[in-house]
Amino acid sequence: MATQGNNLSEYDKSRVPDAKEFRFGIVVAEWNEDITEGLFQGAFNALKENGVVNENIVRWNVPGSFELIYGCKKMQESYDMLDAIIAIGSVIQGETKHFDFVCEGVTQGIKDLNVQNDIPVIFCVLTDNNKQQSIDRSGGIHGNKGSEAGIAAIKMAQLRKDAR
Numbered sequence: 001m002a003t004q005g006n007n008l009s010e011y012d013k014s015r016v017p018d019a020k021e022f023r024f025g026i027v028v029a030e031w032n033e034d035i036t037e038g039l040f041q042g043a044f045n046a047l048k049e050n051g052v053v054n055e056n057i058v059r060w061n062v063p064g065s066f067e068l069i070y071g072c073k074k075m076q077e078s079y080d081m082l083d084a085i086i087a088i089g090s091v092i093q094g095e096t097k098h099f100d101f102v103c104e105g106v107t108q109g110i111k112d113l114n115v116q117n118d119i120p121v122i123f124c125v126l127t128d129n130n131k132q133q134s135i136d137r138s139g140g141i142h143g144n145k146g147s148e149a150g151i152a153a154i155k156m157a158q159l160r161k162d163a164r
């Protein structure tokens with residue numbers, strides 16, 4: 001039997017719904033591109049492994065994590081047939097307070113989109129103290145948070161369908 005474990009990053013992959021009929025959007029921030037591309041690959045692969053076809057995955061890029069809010073909002077409006085959207089970004093602590101403002105803004109912004117609109121938006125934004133922590137979580141020794149976001153998107157797409 002699969003166990004949850006103490007590590008919250010461990011999703012139970014045995015209970016992922018079949019996703020072959022679902023459609024997903026992925027919005028990717030270009031800031032810290034090496035990290036966000038790793039996250040994108042993790043999310044994309046997780047969707048494909050669970051039956052999603054290429055034609056049912058749409059990707060948009062935005063400049064930085066702060067722009068994920070507007071990008072996801074416009075994607076919700078432009079593609080109302082989507083079942084879930086994944087917002088991918090990487091914010092890394094610098095010498096100024098910009099880190100705090102971007103993290104706060106994107107977190108609240110994505111939260112607002114989930115409250116106000118019907119297509120769930122999955123929060124896949126790394127907020128790390130240094131680049132190594134981001135590398136470790138985007139396909140490194142601590143796995144890939146993009147993969148977890150892909151699984152979360154499928155589960156939320158199923159929840160939305162069941163709740164109708």
Ligand code: DLZ
Nearest residue numbers: 029031063064065066089090091092098
């Ligand atoms: C300006 C900025 C800084 C300093 N750091 C990051 C970061 O670590 N990760 C990220 O995704 N974006 C960063 N940005 C850019 C902002 O997200 C945004 O693109 C600009 O403030 C313009 O709105």
